[in-house]
Amino acid sequence: xxxxxxxxxxxxxxxxxxxxxxxxxxxxxxxxxxxxxxxxxxxxxxxxxxxxxxxxxxxxxxxxxxxxxxxxxxxxxxxxxxxxxxxxxxxxxxxxxxxxxxxxxxxxxxxxxxxxxxxxxxxxxxxxxxxxxxxxxxxxxxxxxxxxxxxxxxxxxxxxxxxxxxxxxxxxxxxxxxxxxxxxxxxxxxxxxxxxxxxxxxxxxxxxxxxxxxxxxxxxxxxxxxxxxxxxxxxxxxxxxxxxxxxxxxxxxxxxxxxxxxxxxxxxxxxxxxxxxxxxxxxxxxxxxxxxxxxxxxxxxxxxxxxxxxxxxxxxxxxxxxxxxxxxxxxxxxxxxxxxxxxx
Numbered sequence: 001x002x003x004x005x006x007x008x009x010x011x012x013x014x015x016x017x018x019x020x021x022x023x024x025x026x027x028x029x030x031x032x033x034x035x036x037x038x039x040x041x042x043x044x045x046x047x048x049x050x051x052x053x054x055x056x057x058x059x060x061x062x063x064x065x066x067x068x069x070x071x072x073x074x075x076x077x078x079x080x081x082x083x084x085x086x087x088x089x090x091x092x093x094x095x096x097x098x099x100x101x102x103x104x105x106x107x108x109x110x111x112x113x114x115x116x117x118x119x120x121x122x123x124x125x126x127x128x129x130x131x132x133x134x135x136x137x138x139x140x141x142x143x144x145x146x147x148x149x150x151x152x153x154x155x156x157x158x159x160x161x162x163x164x165x166x167x168x169x170x171x172x173x174x175x176x177x178x179x180x181x182x183x184x185x186x187x188x189x190x191x192x193x194x195x196x197x198x199x200x201x202x203x204x205x206x207x208x209x210x211x212x213x214x215x216x217x218x219x220x221x222x223x224x225x226x227x228x229x230x231x232x233x234x235x236x237x238x239x240x241x242x243x244x245x246x247x248x249x250x251x252x253x254x255x256x257x258x259x260x261x262x263x264x265x266x267x268x269x270x271x272x273x274x275x276x277x278x279x280x281x282x283x284x285x286x287x288x289x290x291x292x293x294x295x296x297x298x299x300x301x302x303x304x305x306x307x308x309x310x311x312x313x314x315x316x317x318x319x320x321x322x323x324x325x326x327x328x329x330x331x332x333x334x335x336x337x338x339x340x341x342x343x344x
Contacts, residue, residue: 033253042330051318054164058076058152064148080118087170102117128181132213135285136158137198138155153222157223161321165329178330181338215285236296237268243290244341
């Protein structure tokens with residue numbers, strides 16, 4: 001009898017494994033870009049030249065390193081606001097000037113002034129009350145010992161990517177091609193000093209957090225780290241499978257369909273000593289149970305140095321990485337079914 005019981009257990013366990021593997025296969029097979037030709041049309045609007053213009057502007061010395069609460073950062077935020085106005089991309093109804101004030105009381109003591117998050121959005125045509133966030137932090141280190149920390153990669157690169165993605169979605173919307181869900185373009189302050197801008201936003205959201213589908217966070221995607229000197233055609237994805245297996249597979253499908261980058265998950269390991277998952281603005285969305293991906297190129301010799309300048313950005317690579325993020329956002333915003341926050 002004990003052998004029969006053991007055999008039944010083995011059979012049950014084996015069937016459970018098959019069922020799980022079938023579920024995984026079914027999920028993977030369900031993710032398809034039936035409109036790949038349309039997506040490619042808008043991917044072409046994301047250009048190296050425009051990304052370069054944004055990075056050079058955003059990392060210009062006139063912004064004095066974009067320290068939270070300082071004049072230079074405020075003026076850099078004005079640049080973002082002006083861009084969205086120029087593109088005719090709307091501000092939230094409740095914040096018509098595109099700014100969400102982050103009061104100095106919500107910031108570290110050393111910050112003596114209020115700051116702001118910059119928010120623009122494109123309303124979904126079918127599911128306007130479901131939101132995909134594309135985020136990047138706008139602040140940097142400021143001036144240290146008389147040297148301006150330009151922050152071209154950290155995070156001029158991510159900021160430029162958000163602006164180009166916004167422009168591509170706007171053009172698609174004008175031509176009757178979505179998005180079906182609303183896309184929120186969120187530039188948060190005070191990341192460098194503790195993720196305070198994104199923390200403030202998730203605690204004081206302009207659009208309901210409970211209706212957030214996913215957050216795609218872009219923080220440093222313009223350079224190559226030492227691990228990839230021989231193959232620069234890569235991007236680190238962090239957090240993609242921690243809350244939603246489906247999001248993980250969507251990213252892979254987007255990449256295989258459009259960009260063919262190496263998706264490196266080394267820093268997604270829960271044992272990663274760098275703990276990058278906890279170190280950028282996606283984390284404040286993740287703690288709310290929202291599926292996230294953090295896009296990252298890894299550290300390099302100019303990381304948090306005054307030598308992180310616009311001339312060192314790899315613009316062809318920045319363009320490819322930006323296209324990957326756009327194509328993921330496209331699927332999330334246009335798919336028939338809302339993303340499932342479930343780990344299989």
